[in-house]
Amino acid sequence: MKLPTRLIHVAQQPDALGSVIPPVYQTVPFEHEYDRHGFEYSRSANPTRRILETVIAESEGGKHGLAFASGVAAITAVLNLLHGGGHLVVSDDIYLGTYGLLEQVYRPWGLEISYVKAEDPDGFRAAVRPNTRMILVESPTNPLLKITDIRAVADISMQHGILLAVDNTFASPMYQNPLALGAHIVIHSTTKYISGHSDVLGGAVVVNDDKLYYDLKTYQRSAGAVPGPWDCWLTLRGMKTLPIRMRAHSENALFIAQKLQQHLLVDHVIYPGLPTHPQYALARRQMSGFSGMVSAELKMDGHGVQRFIKALRLFPLAASLGGVESLVNHPARMSHSYISADQRARIGVSDSLVRFSIGIEDADDLWSDIEQALKTVMSDE
Numbered sequence: 001m002k003l004p005t006r007l008i009h010v011a012q013q014p015d016a017l018g019s020v021i022p023p024v025y026q027t028v029p030f031e032h033e034y035d036r037h038g039f040e041y042s043r044s045a046n047p048t049r050r051i052l053e054t055v056i057a058e059s060e061g062g063k064h065g066l067a068f069a070s071g072v073a074a075i076t077a078v079l080n081l082l083h084g085g086g087h088l089v090v091s092d093d094i095y096l097g098t099y100g101l102l103e104q105v106y107r108p109w110g111l112e113i114s115y116v117k118a119e120d121p122d123g124f125r126a127a128v129r130p131n132t133r134m135i136l137v138e139s140p141t142n143p144l145l146k147i148t149d150i151r152a153v154a155d156i157s158m159q160h161g162i163l164l165a166v167d168n169t170f171a172s173p174m175y176q177n178p179l180a181l182g183a184h185i186v187i188h189s190t191t192k193y194i195s196g197h198s199d200v201l202g203g204a205v206v207v208n209d210d211k212l213y214y215d216l217k218t219y220q221r222s223a224g225a226v227p228g229p230w231d232c233w234l235t236l237r238g239m240k241t242l243p244i245r246m247r248a249h250s251e252n253a254l255f256i257a258q259k260l261q262q263h264l265l266v267d268h269v270i271y272p273g274l275p276t277h278p279q280y281a282l283a284r285r286q287m288s289g290f291s292g293m294v295s296a297e298l299k300m301d302g303h304g305v306q307r308f309i310k311a312l313r314l315f316p317l318a319a320s321l322g323g324v325e326s327l328v329n330h331p332a333r334m335s336h337s338y339i340s341a342d343q344r345a346r347i348g349v350s351d352s353l354v355r356f357s358i359g360i361e362d363a364d365d366l367w368s369d370i371e372q373a374l375k376t377v378m379s380d381e
């Protein structure tokens with residue numbers, strides 16, 4: 001069976017009462033003498049969560065899935081495999097929440113961390129030390145949509161006997177499956193494309209290895225950052241439409257990227273599905289679609305970008321992504337305002353950079369809105 005069928009049917013057969021849709025098991029305890037199917041207390045396991053975990057594992061073609069209360073809770077679970085020690089190699093241009101977690105929680109705790117250029121596998125190789133325990137990458141990256149060659153980095157991790165974890169949030173399981181490319185661990189913020197409606201926080205980890213699963217499961221039960229049954233149910237509902245949503249996101253994103261590219265107020269557009277992306281060939285090789293994130297460098301300063309964003313009607317200025325509704329983000333003023341201007345310059349995040357999360361609205365409507373907002377800035381000059 002293909003993914004669209006599996007997302008709807010795996011682990012979701014009608015239950016004993018004939019309920020076609022899996023129930024929300026809104027309970028914490030399970031009766032002790034009952035045949036509990038392994039359920040005892042909902043922090044350890046909950047039936048609605050277990051269905052979600054099965055479907056998420058399925059979506060990545062993996063053996064084991066684990067659901068967490070948020071994406072960063074999932075990343076925390078993965079980082080705790082290091083037991084607070086050793087050395088971690090991370091790609092730059094990483095999600096700022098992950099950067100915060102690494103710098104504010106793990107570095108003070110003693111973890112050594114090196115950042116390397118996401119697009120350069122040789123940099124990963126050079127950064128490995130005798131005490132390196134894990135490589136963590138994100139591809140495409142945020143907000144510059146750089147592509148990491150996952151297979152090449154997986155080879156490096158294999159040669160050195162270290163773990164490779166890939167945050168696959170931006171590509172979604174529809175368009176990229178890191179386990180098949182040699183990664184040991186896949187991470188998702190299910191808050192984004194997987195749930196798809198910007199109404200529920202969640203995270204997930206998928207692995208094939210039984211020992212890794214055991215360790216992560218032990219952490220999940222012990223640390224307790226689990227999603228509630230309702231959140232699991234909402235995420236499951238979202239997953240059923242993941243394939244059609246992703247197709248709509250990708251189609252719209254390519255259309256908007258091409259239109260932006262032709263506009264005289266746009267310096268350049270960054271979208272992995274454009275032949276002008278420096279890693280277009282690699283993106284085509286390791287992804288089966290290019291998702292809905294589009295970044296663009298506008299020919300205006302930060303104030304101009306602010307005026308552009310204010311003039312948009314269909315794109316709220318907001319921090320999230322991956323929902324059915326389009327959003328716009330100004331990294332220099334939002335996520336990346338927490339790092340210094342120097343650091344921003346080093347990564348390549350300028351004041352003129354905007355990031356769009358392209359939703360599934362009508363593409364012509366989206367472009368008309370962007371076009372009128374750009375016109376507003378032009379007439380202001």
Ligand SMILES: *Cc1c(COP(=O)(O)O)cnc(C)c1O
Nearest residue numbers: 070071072095097169189191202
């Ligand atoms: C949003 C996001 C996260 C964090 O997820 P939360 O659900 O907000 O905790 C991690 N990685 C990436 C790439 C993200 O976009």
